[in-house]
Amino acid sequence: MNDWSRAVSGFTIAGGGGRTVESDETLLFEEDGAGRCGVDLPDAPKVTDRLGGLRREGRIGLPGLSEPQIVRHYTRLSQKNYAIDTGIYPLGSCTMKHNPRLNEKMARLPGFADLHPLQPMATVQGALELMDTLAHWLKTITGLPAVALSPAAGAHGEMCGMMAIKAALEARGEKRVRVLVPESAHGTNPATAAACGYAIDPIPADARGRVDLAALKAKLGDDVAAIMLTNPNTCGLFEDQSPQIAEAVHAAGAYFYLDGANLNALLGRVRPGDLGIDCMHINLHKTFSTPHGGGGPGSGPVAMAASLAPYAPLPWLVHNAQGFRLIEDAKDEAAHALGRIKAFHGQMGMFVRALAFMMSHGGDGMARLSGDAVLNANYLLASLKDVMSPSFAGAAMHEVLFDDRFLGDTGVTTLDFAKALIDEGYHPMTMYFPLVVHGALLVEPTENESKASLDRFIASMRHLAARAANREADFFHGAPHNAPRRRLDEVAAARKPILRWRPETKADAAQ
Amino acid sequence: MRYLPLTDDDRRDMLAVIGAASVDDLFNDVPAAVRLKRPLDLPKGQGELEIDRAFTAMAAKNLSAGAGPFFLGAGAYRHHVPAAVDALIQRGEFLTSYTPYQPEIAQGTLQALFEFQTQVALITDMDVANASMYDGATAAAEAVMMANRITRRKRAVVSGNLHPHYRQAIETYGRFNGFETVLKPTDAIAELIAAIDASTSCVVVQNPGFFGGVQDYSPLAAHCQSVGALLVIAVTEIVSLGLVKPPGAMGADIVVAEGQSLGNSLEFGGPYLGLFATREKFMRQMPGRLAGQTVDTEGRRGFVLTLSAREQHIRREKATSNICTNSGLCALAFSIHLALLGEIGFQRLAELNHAHAVQLAERLTAIPGVTMLNDSFFNEFTLRLPKPAALVVDELAKRKILAGVPVSRLLPARADFADLLLVAATELTSDADMAALEAGLREVLS
Structure with a gap:
């Protein structure tokens, strides 16, 4: 059994004999020393100001700290985080894979990082070439003829795709009001469709964990704009009726949006375009390994079929004998473009990293990558199915879904099991998602885990399953015991939200 | 492949535990009709060295902002990051x-x-x-x-x-x-x-x-x-x-x-x-x-x-x-x-930006034919030039001076804005940069 303190032993030693990860770290604002500054700046030249009398008055309230204080503060904070660099991060549908440091180095080349988005296009031909190359790889991998690079993340890509669908329908003179979304979908799907003005119509799953094709067909009609489907779905299963779904959806005059969150399973083996889809977003921060950074930034390019390409958002990147050029206005060939969805051209820093990742694996390496991801998931399934409860029979794709039947009446919940895994030295799997099974535990190992790493993880999972079966509920309810914090009171946090630091008032001090 | 830890022996052992004959068999849920039966038509995988070379070559085709005098803003600003x-x-x-x-x-x-x-x-x-x-x-x-x-x-x-x-x-x-x-x-x-x-x-x-x-x-x-x-x-x-x-x-x-x-x-x-x-x-x-x-x-x-x-x-x-x-x-x-800057540094940084912009405005509005639209500004202002701003910017870019953002880049439909140039200064803008822009503008406008 490897517990949290052992998994992070490097941290505790680095703390200089202290218990760094377990100790409090004061807030920046509590370290404030008036007069301190961590950046030495020259005196400003004396000028007559041109602020039109709008000079800021009074103290802002920012704390004053020196560089060593800042470096120690953030280093100590970092030690309280779990990360893919410190261990397996088996969050289902999140694809937490290794982030190669070569990609960080390439993204920091001044020729990419130190470019202004509005420089004359003649001065940024290499940047546009990189974007064009990335687009070519994405088009080839997805089997779709066009790609919009500007979406900033997966949900933004969904919005881009649904906007393109609505624009295409409007161009046909049609107003459709419903979007079909499977019950197992990510929350972003219904949220996106609603933001685009659509009513959501849920589709149930069949006993095999796939979309119920008969139910889907029954819901189709001339008021349906699109279906939003994730494939492989969030149960870790391939939606094997995708071609029939595409046929039915198209026959009804609707569009097929594919949520590409789980593209990792398909690389080099299935081109989503061959499933008959009209568009899909690609999470560069999942499939192509740009770092999650504690919640972002992401990048969510949208690959589109010819049916939607004319409506792609601005800017468009085109190439002719004179070189690369961005079309930034909805006119001429881009007359039907749906408009602009963010400032500038897209997440360039992520484009550099993702392309470096793709070119490292190569076109020939994509099938091996997806093969290892699927192999690792199935190895976990085979090694855990006798002590846990897989939700569906048969092989998994890149992730495995368990439900809480194996916990039965032990008094241990999915949440308790996940928190106990923290004490074993691991980040928990995705909990309570998807919503289609009770107490879901969704596990995605990715291609980056060695067999030895998986074996250790499996041993911990089996150990916990055995303790649950042994009815050691109290042990689970107290978990985690060895993390920087015990369970946190989320109810109190939401009931009386404290969203910022404020100086302690005399009244507070008196209490 | 350097990012994949599994060896062929591992794969064989794992398949045995799973009870599958091959990795491909794990994809049996995918209908044969939609499986890709040939490799992707893309270049083969490369090592760090080759990637580094290819990307460095692409980056070298760009004129980076730090390579010369630089005055662009319009929603993206070049500052010194500690x-x-x-x-x-x-x-x-x-x-x-x-x-x-x-x-x-x-x-x-x-x-x-x-x-x-x-x-x-x-x-x-x-x-x-x-x-x-x-x-x-x-x-x-x-x-x-x-x-x-x-x-x-x-x-x-x-x-x-x-x-x-x-x-x-x-x-x-x-x-x-x-x-x-x-x-x-x-x-x-x-x-x-x-x-x-x-x-x-x-x-x-x-x-x-x-x-x-x-x-x-x-x-x-x-x-x-x-x-x-x-x-x-x-x-x-x-x-x-x-x-x-x-x-x-x-x-x-x-x-x-x-x-x-x-x-x-x-x-x-x-x-x-x-x-x-x-x-x-x-x-x-x-x-x-x-x-x-x-x-x-x-x-x-x-x-x-x-x-x-x-x-x-x-x-x-x-x-x-x-x-x-x-x-x-x-x-x-x-x-x-912002933590490094703190109260003092944040205000000082802003003062420095504003002072540089004031100095730059004084220099550039002294050029014959150049006028300023703004009554007030912080670190960026709009100049009216006697020529289309986009042409002036392209001409100066050839001299490795990135002079600003022509308003026409963002508002091309406004013909009356064709002569407008947005110019920004920050703490990174040196006296030499300002002198270079001033000299370049005088030359291009003469």
């Missing part, structure tokens, strides 16, 4: 962690976000801020949708001094979300007030404005309040808040901003970070993630993501926004840079 910022955000525990859904082992990210939210609230002079949006433009579009929810109205009045990309993002969201965007080609407060009617949910203005001018929007805020509309103030150059009266002090209801200037390099336009701040009473209508303070079972202070009932993963189609991934690491960089 070395400690990049060193800290590259710590794997920050760089390679996920959204902090398991707070017990994500206190580093959560506390940093709580500090970030506090900093944003302080510099904008607002009550609360969220944990970031994609960028300033999408934050502006989300602000309008939030104002629509609060007021139950669906009409946004947009000032002519709002960055054109921000305005276009609002228009796009409006077209598909179902709200009206009314553009007033002016930033005169009286004219903006005249455009407000009973169906107006908000007015969106920018300060300093797209053309560089600064203005006190207090009278507009007062009017908005009297008619039940909200005032949204956008800030594209966040450094300005070290010197310029903040939106909160003008009575803004929602502040959106581009945070790139602190901690983040130009990156050819992204990733950047949207800042989003509002009044306490609107807290539960905010989009995006929020870090909040609480205690653990032992009573120790800790931080969690909170008010999740607003968000898509809980609320699905009833969420306040569809946003999930935001700009976490960019927000961390912003926060570290």
Whole structure:
């Protein structure tokens, strides 16, 4: 059994004999020393100001700290985080894979990082070439003829795709009001469709964990704009009726949006375009390994079929004998473009990293990558199915879904099991998602885990399953015991939200 | 392949445990008709050395901003980022962690976000801020949708001094979300007030404005309040808040901003970070993630993501926004840079930016035929040139001077703007840079 303190032993030693990860770290604002500054700046030249009398008055309230204080503060904070660099991060549908440091180095080349988005296009031909190359790889991998690079993340890509669908329908003179979304979908799907003005119509799953094709067909009609489907779905299963779904959806005059969150399973083996889809977003921060950074930034390019390409958002990147050029206005060939969805051209820093990742694996390496991801998931399934409860029979794709039947009446919940895994030295799997099974535990190992790493993880999972079966509920309810914090009171946090630091008032001090 | 730990022996052993004959057999659920039966038509995999060479060659085809005198702004600004910022955000525990859904082992990210939210609230002079949006433009579009929810109205009045990309993002969201965007080609407060009617949910203005001018929007805020509309103030150059009266002090209801200037390099336009701040009473209508303070079972202070009932993963189609991934690491960089600056440094940095811009304006407006549009400015202003600005910029780029942003790049339909050039100065702008631009402009305009 490897517990949290052992998994992070490097941290505790680095703390200089202290218990760094377990100790409090004061807030920046509590370290404030008036007069301190961590950046030495020259005196400003004396000028007559041109602020039109709008000079800021009074103290802002920012704390004053020196560089060593800042470096120690953030280093100590970092030690309280779990990360893919410190261990397996088996969050289902999140694809937490290794982030190669070569990609960080390439993204920091001044020729990419130190470019202004509005420089004359003649001065940024290499940047546009990189974007064009990335687009070519994405088009080839997805089997779709066009790609919009500007979406900033997966949900933004969904919005881009649904906007393109609505624009295409409007161009046909049609107003459709419903979007079909499977019950197992990510929350972003219904949220996106609603933001685009659509009513959501849920589709149930069949006993095999796939979309119920008969139910889907029954819901189709001339008021349906699109279906939003994730494939492989969030149960870790391939939606094997995708071609029939595409046929039915198209026959009804609707569009097929594919949520590409789980593209990792398909690389080099299935081109989503061959499933008959009209568009899909690609999470560069999942499939192509740009770092999650504690919640972002992401990048969510949208690959589109010819049916939607004319409506792609601005800017468009085109190439002719004179070189690369961005079309930034909805006119001429881009007359039907749906408009602009963010400032500038897209997440360039992520484009550099993702392309470096793709070119490292190569076109020939994509099938091996997806093969290892699927192999690792199935190895976990085979090694855990006798002590846990897989939700569906048969092989998994890149992730495995368990439900809480194996916990039965032990008094241990999915949440308790996940928190106990923290004490074993691991980040928990995705909990309570998807919503289609009770107490879901969704596990995605990715291609980056060695067999030895998986074996250790499996041993911990089996150990916990055995303790649950042994009815050691109290042990689970107290978990985690060895993390920087015990369970946190989320109810109190939401009931009386404290969203910022404020100086302690005399009244507070008196209490 | 250097990123794949499994050996052929491992694969064989694992397949035996699974009971499958081959890795390909694990894909049996995929109908044969849609399986790809040939390799992708893409180059073969490469080692670090080859990738490094290929990317360095592509990067070398660009004229980087630091290679010569540089004066571009228009929503993206080149500032000095202290070395400690990049060193800290590259710590794997920050760089390679996920959204902090398991707070017990994500206190580093959560506390940093709580500090970030506090900093944003302080510099904008607002009550609360969220944990970031994609960028300033999408934050502006989300602000309008939030104002629509609060007021139950669906009409946004947009000032002519709002960055054109921000305005276009609002228009796009409006077209598909179902709200009206009314553009007033002016930033005169009286004219903006005249455009407000009973169906107006908000007015969106920018300060300093797209053309560089600064203005006190207090009278507009007062009017908005009297008619039940909200005032949204956008800030594209966040450094300005070290010197310029903040939106909160003008009575803004929602502040959106581009945070790139602190901690983040130009990156050819992204990733950047949207800042989003509002009044306490609107807290539960905010989009995006929020870090909040609480205690653990032992009573120790800790931080969690909170008010999740607003968000898509809980609320699905009833969420306040569809946003999930935001700009976490960019927000961390912003926060570290601002922590290093502190009260003194932030104000000093703003003073330096403004002083350089004043010096630059004096030099350039002394050139025959060049006039300035602005009465006031922070670190960016608009010049009217005696020639089309785009031609002048292209000509100077050949001399490795990146002279500014021609307004026609962003507003090509306005023929009367063809001679306008946006010019920005920051703490990085040296006397030699200013002299080079002045000399270059004199030559090109003569």
